[in-house]
Amino acid sequence: MIKDICTVIRVKKIADSIFEMVLEGRIADEVENPGQFIHIRVTEGNAPLLRRPVSIAAVDKKNHRLTIIFRSGGQGTLLLSRKVPGETLDILGPLGNGFPVDKVDSGGTAILAGGGIGVPPLYGLGLKLREQGVKVISVLGFQTAESVFYQDEFASLGETYIATVDGTSGTKGFVTDVLNERGFEADILYTCGPLPMLRALEAGDYARETYLSMEERMGCGIGACFACVCRKKDDPNGHSYKKVCSDGPVFKAGEVLI
Incomplete structure (x- = not known):
């Protein structure tokens, strides 16, 4: 830093x-x-x-x-x-700690699932994965057609699908609707977006491994103020926390409560 x-x-x-x-x-x-x-x-x-x-x-x-x-x-x-x-x-x-790009080999398939302002970090990830010979499938969710951005940029990386809540662009619904409809076979899923979307993707069976990027309000951004903590999932007493800014923002599915 x-x-x-x-x-x-x-x-x-x-x-x-x-x-x-x-x-x-x-x-x-x-x-x-x-x-x-x-x-x-x-x-x-x-x-x-x-x-x-x-x-x-x-x-x-x-x-x-x-x-x-x-x-x-x-x-x-x-x-x-x-x-x-x-x-x-x-x-x-x-x-912060970004997406682990070494979890999928050349020739493998990665799904990038983004929602709203959670879409941007997935673009840089897609560029890196494509350089490594990974097949990239992008599924991007927005509220309406007026909210859609970077569709062409993601399309340059591979198959790209859009979902909008009101159905004015792409599939009507959410990224999970596209994933359920298409039934992709993927080695890994990377996602960033609102918590309801992350919960749905974590609960689904869309890839061998899933990594989630959390969006939280932050104070210092360097792990000193504890304003962006989330609970560890494997702590039975609920007293152990992870800091989104310094331990994350990317976590493996099942690592923290979302």
């Missing part, structure tokens, strides 16, 4: 309330695994006080750049969406 002042290269609205931002700085060279995140100070003042955690969607180490995708919802992300090229951001990162 380093603290870096990164330059905003591009900010682009890519879907309803969804923005793509490209940053340039030394921090891009430090990224080890897809699924890690950065912690952004959105202003130089004290409001908002806390940094904002945002997952890394892709890395271009040759040009020292990384891409993030975020939803503009609260005060901090609204300010972030208004940044313009040339401005700088105070960033900590890369943080």
Whole structure:
């Protein structure tokens, strides 16, 4: 982890309330695994006080750049969406433990199941898996057609399916509806998204192994404040915890209670 002042290269609205931002700085060279995140100070003042955690969607180490995708919802992300090229951001990162890319061999099949703003870290994962000769199947869930983003980018990695709750794009329903309908045979499933989706995927039998990336509110982002803890599943007394920011955000299915 380093603290870096990164330059905003591009900010682009890519879907309803969804923005793509490209940053340039030394921090891009430090990224080890897809699924890690950065912690952004959105202003130089004290409001908002806390940094904002945002997952890394892709890395271009040759040009020292990384891409993030975020939803503009609260005060901090609204300010972030208004940044313009040339401005700088105070960033900590890369943080957390990402997806284990060595769990599937070349020639194997991986399913990437993303929901909403949980989709971005799966794109960098898909790029890495494809480089390793893994077949990538992406199943992406959104609320409506206006919320869909990166469909073409994922399609460049392999088979890609869209599900929307209202049925305005792709399959009507959820990512589990696509998986149940298609009956893919996969070695591994990687997923990131809202907790109900993660619970459904953990309970299903979609692959030999499943890895889940958790989304939690964070304070420090480095494991000191205990604001993002979740309970370990194998603790009968319920007194043992994992910190999403430093132990995760990626966990093997069954490791923590979701």
